[in-house]
Amino acid sequence: MKFAVVVFPGSNCDVDMFHAIQDELGEEAVFVPHSEYDLSSFDAILLPGGFSYGDYLRSGAIARFAPIMKAVQEAADEGKPVLGVCNGFQILLESGLLPGAMKQNRDVKFMCRNVKLRVENNKTMFTNQYESGESIVIPIAHGDGNYECDDTTWEEMIKNNQIVFRYDGHNPNGSKDDIAGIMNKRGNVLGMMPHPERAVDSLLGSKDGIRLFQSILILWRENHVVTS
Numbered sequence: 580m581k582f583a584v585v586v587f588p589g590s591n592c593d594v595d596m597f598h599a600i601q602d603e604l605g606e607e608a609v610f611v612p613h614s615e616y617d618l619s620s621f622d623a624i625l626l627p628g629g630f631s632y633g634d635y636l637r638s639g640a641i642a643r644f645a646p647i648m649k650a651v652q653e654a655a656d657e658g659k660p661v662l663g664v665c666n667g668f669q670i671l672l673e674s675g676l677l678p679g680a681m682k683q684n685r686d687v688k689f690m691c692r693n694v695k696l697r698v699e700n701n702k703t704m705f706t707n708q709y710e711s712g713e714s715i716v717i718p719i720a721h722g723d724g725n726y727e728c729d730d731t732t733w734e735e736m737i738k739n740n741q742i743v744f745r746y747d748g749h750n751p752n753g754s755k756d757d758i759a760g761i762m763n764k765r766g767n768v769l770g771m772m773p774h775p776e777r778a779v780d781s782l783l784g785s786k787d788g789i790r791l792f793q794s795i796l797i798l799w800r801e802n803h804v805v806t807s
């Protein structure tokens with residue numbers, strides 16, 4: 580399976596994402612610069628974390644205008660898996676691929692630590708290797724992780740099971756309804772603030788993140804690889 584790791588000026592988790600795919604998952608990862616227009620040769624698109632364009636205006640607000648975002652939109656429209664982590668999630672929100680917006684953390688501080696997440700929906704292309712309601716440990720590292728949306732959007736997301744992860748126990752940033760990760764209605768675009776690519780080996784303190792990438796791969800193989 581071939582994964583695109585999109586790199587914006589200011590991305591800083593692109594190498595971690597590449598490592599997670601290439602070295603831990605054992606699949607092909609390719610860095611794709613923000614200035615490209617074509618993602619048609621890829622099976623999945625990953626928007627890594629960081630400070631794209633220095634977080635000027637708002638996190639992700641400038642990146643949404645990068646040439647590559649048209650190709651990300653096309654990939655999403657085709658039903659390919661699109662995963663945005665942290666700044667990648669912020670970019671997906673700013674570009675309208677996911678509903679809602681991100682505000683500054685409740686305590687107006689950048690936070691970098693392991694957090695517990697609850698897997699709210701394990702019937703997705705990103706979470707099928709987790710148990711429903713499972714508590715997992717994944718690190719966060721952000722200043723703007725306080726997810727917000729209007730009540731109509733929130734009710735719609737509840738109805739469609741679009742809330743994929745919630746903070747388990749302590750909510751670190753004040754996000755609405757403890758939301759840590761959401762997907763689109765179709766189920767092929769996931770945005771999450773915690774960093775699964777930084778939890779792929781016990782040496783890193785947790786390997787709970789690797790199953791997210793395995794989920795994408797296993798489902799993709801079921802749909803694309805003929806075994807007999």
Ligand SMILES: NC(=O)CC[C@H](N)C(=O)O
Pocket residue numbers: 592627628629630631634638664665666667689720721722723724
């Ligand atoms: N690690 C990241 O992706 C940081 C996200 C973002 N720029 C913030 O601080 O909110």
